[in-house]
Amino acid sequence: MDFFPFIRVEGLSAKEFRKQKIDILNFTAVIFTSRNSVDHFFRICEELKIKVSQDCKYFCNTEAIALYLQKFILYRKRKVFYGADGSTKSLLEVMNKHRDNEKFLFPSSDSQKKDIEEWLRANKCDYAAATLYKTVSNDVKDILASREYDMIVFFSPSGVKSLFENVPEFQQNGTRIGAFGPTTSAAVEQAGLRLDVKAPAPKAPSMVAALEQYLADLSKK
Numbered sequence: 001m002d003f004f005p006f007i008r009v010e011g012l013s014a015k016e017f018r019k020q021k022i023d024i025l026n027f028t029a030v031i032f033t034s035r036n037s038v039d040h041f042f043r044i045c046e047e048l049k050i051k052v053s054q055d056c057k058y059f060c061n062t063e064a065i066a067l068y069l070q071k072f073i074l075y076r077k078r079k080v081f082y083g084a085d086g087s088t089k090s091l092l093e094v095m096n097k098h099r100d101n102e103k104f105l106f107p108s109s110d111s112q113k114k115d116i117e118e119w120l121r122a123n124k125c126d127y128a129a130a131t132l133y134k135t136v137s138n139d140v141k142d143i144l145a146s147r148e149y150d151m152i153v154f155f156s157p158s159g160v161k162s163l164f165e166n167v168p169e170f171q172q173n174g175t176r177i178g179a180f181g182p183t184t185s186a187a188v189e190q191a192g193l194r195l196d197v198k199a200p201a202p203k204a205p206s207m208v209a210a211l212e213q214y215l216a217d218l219s220k221k
Contacts, residue, residue: 002143002149004138004140004143005138006137006138006140006154006158006159006162006163006166007135007136007137007138007156007158007159007162008135008136008138009036009109009133009134009135009136010133010134010136011040011043011044011132011133012040012044012131012132012133012134013047014044014047014048017044017048017130017131017132018048020130020131022105022128022130024044024045024048024050024052024105024130025050025052025053026103027056027103027104027105027128028053028055028056028057028101028102028103028104029056029057029058029059029098029102029103029104029105030056030057030058030059030104030105030106030107031058031059031060031091031095031104031105031106031107031116032058032059032060032061032065032069032107033060033061033065033088033091033108033116034065035065035068036109036133037107037108037109037132037133038065038068038069038071038072040107040132040133041107041132042072043132044132052073054074055079056079057079057080057081057098057102058073058079058080058081059081059082059091059094059095059098059104060080060081060082060083060091061082061083061086061087061088061090061091062082062083062086063082063086065082066080066081066082081094081095081098082094088115088116091116092116092119095119096123099123099125102125102126103126103127104120104125104126104127104128105127105128105130106120106127106128106129106130107130107132108129108130108131108132109131109132109133109134109135110131110133110134110135111134111135111156111157111158117129135156135158137158137161137162137165137166138162139166140162140166141166141167144166144167148175149175150174150175150176151175151176151177151178151196151197152175152176152177152178153177153178153179153180153197153207153211154177154178154179154180154184154187154188155179155180155181155184155207156181156183156184157183157184157186157187159184160179160184160187160188160191160193161187163191164191172193172194176196176197177193177194177195177196177197178195178196178197178198178199178207178210178211178214179195179197179198179199180199180200180207181199181200185198196214197210197211197214198210
């Protein structure tokens with residue numbers, strides 16, 4: 001088994017961010033959906049010499065991301081909120097209780113899912129979406145050409161896009177394809193590939209569990 005990331009994350013420069021004409025200090029709450037968004041938000045603040053108010057609230061889709069904030073702020077539960085089960089739905093339920101009193105900033109990448117932004121717009125929230133980093137394809141041509149892989153596993157739609165940017169003529173043939181997450185699974189199928197392993201699933205909450213189940217089923221045949 002080999003691990004080669006098909007994509008990498010690159011932060012926008014302070015100059016590039018300024019072109020979006022967003023004043024971070026005008027917002028009373030920030031929404032984080034990944035550690036990358038946390039890292040690049042505070043990086044931009046540092047580069048622009050912005051000191052975020054201690055009263056700023058933070059809404060995170062998982063407890064892990066909320067706890068990760070301790071690297072950058074004095075963690076206080078009354079200003080850090082997160083969804084009960086790590087889903088976007090649970091995050092939105094928490095945000096719904098504060099939507100009338102906060103001005104939300106939503107830091108994200110250039111390929112961020114739009115569901116949270118759609119909710120903010122539909123509920124007439126005062127918000128702005130700020131692109132702080134972008135997803136870039138890695139050069140994996142030589143890796144893919146060096147040997148034939150029995151399976152390729154993707155963890156984001158950007159990974160599927162990178163595959164075809166590296167090998168536009170890619171033919172699946174006997175190569176099995178795995179995908180983690182509904183949007184990644186959809187990207188695999190939209191690309192015309194056969195999806196062999198899908199996670200999470202009721203009996204396979206992780207990709208490791210899904211692969212173990214798939215291999216166990218193969219051995220029975």
